[in-house]
Amino acid sequence: MRSRLKVAVAKAGIDNTRADVLFNLAKVETWRRRHVPADCPTFADRVRMYEYLHGECIGDRALDYLEFGVYEGGSIRCWAELNRHRESRFVGFDTFTGLPEQWHRIDARMQAGAFDTGGAVPQIDDDRVAFVPGLFQDTLGGFVADFTPRAPLVVHCDADLYSSTLFVLSKCDDILAPGSIVVFDEFSSVLNEFAALADYCNAYRREYDVLAATAPYFAQVAIRLR
Numbered sequence: 001m002r003s004r005l006k007v008a009v010a011k012a013g014i015d016n017t018r019a020d021v022l023f024n025l026a027k028v029e030t031w032r033r034r035h036v037p038a039d040c041p042t043f044a045d046r047v048r049m050y051e052y053l054h055g056e057c058i059g060d061r062a063l064d065y066l067e068f069g070v071y072e073g074g075s076i077r078c079w080a081e082l083n084r085h086r087e088s089r090f091v092g093f094d095t096f097t098g099l100p101e102q103w104h105r106i107d108a109r110m111q112a113g114a115f116d117t118g119g120a121v122p123q124i125d126d127d128r129v130a131f132v133p134g135l136f137q138d139t140l141g142g143f144v145a146d147f148t149p150r151a152p153l154v155v156h157c158d159a160d161l162y163s164s165t166l167f168v169l170s171k172c173d174d175i176l177a178p179g180s181i182v183v184f185d186e187f188s189s190v191l192n193e194f195a196a197l198a199d200y201c202n203a204y205r206r207e208y209d210v211l212a213a214t215a216p217y218f219a220q221v222a223i224r225l226r
């Protein structure tokens, strides 16, 4: 009987991403109640959040900064300007040919290939900054095998997609020591970065504290892993 009901519901149901987003948005509110302290610093834009994170958590120390989703280099440039320590390392990963698959959002669909720079990496006149072109799925395994963080680690997830973000967090798990900071650029994209963080934490038994967010309603979020 139960399986007949299941089949009937499956056949009558609506398989629609917009409906999925609408139903899942309430999860952000449940998450807020569980994870976000009442006095969580909240900023008008992401640059102010970066400045706060850098001032509070890094100060004048060296930093290891890994960015997943670089496009034209807006955010990696910003972090390299915030932290001037000679020993800091900034590594940006991207296909530089755009999103590998369509990004479903509630308000629009971003087609595969959006953010294509024609293979060009950003020109940043700073020898602490390096880029790793290619799919994370092809490049990150080899990188992580050779990389030992020497300084506080910041991982910036700005790849928009669930698949990419989940892959990055899972693959970086070994280097994400307690205290590492992870920044999400599209956090309230509930089927994507938000869902990837939840699934990563469930699968790898990780917990975290929320450090900061931006308005409106968790557009960007920074966490510190326990």
Ligand SMILES: C[S@@+](CC[C@H](N)C(=O)[O-])C[C@H]1O[C@@H](n2cnc3c(N)ncnc32)[C@H](O)[C@@H]1O
Residues within 6 Å of the ligand: 068, 069, 070, 071, 072, 073, 074, 075, 076, 093, 094, 095, 096, 097, 098, 099, 100, 114, 115, 116, 134, 135, 136, 137, 158, 159, 160, 161, 164
């Ligand atoms: C929103 S853009 C990054 C924006 C950038 N951080 C900024 O501040 O302007 C997202 C980027 O993620 C990249 N991306 C998404 N999934 C990827 C994957 N699996 N491998 C490599 N790059 C990926 C896309 O190519 C795209 O350039």
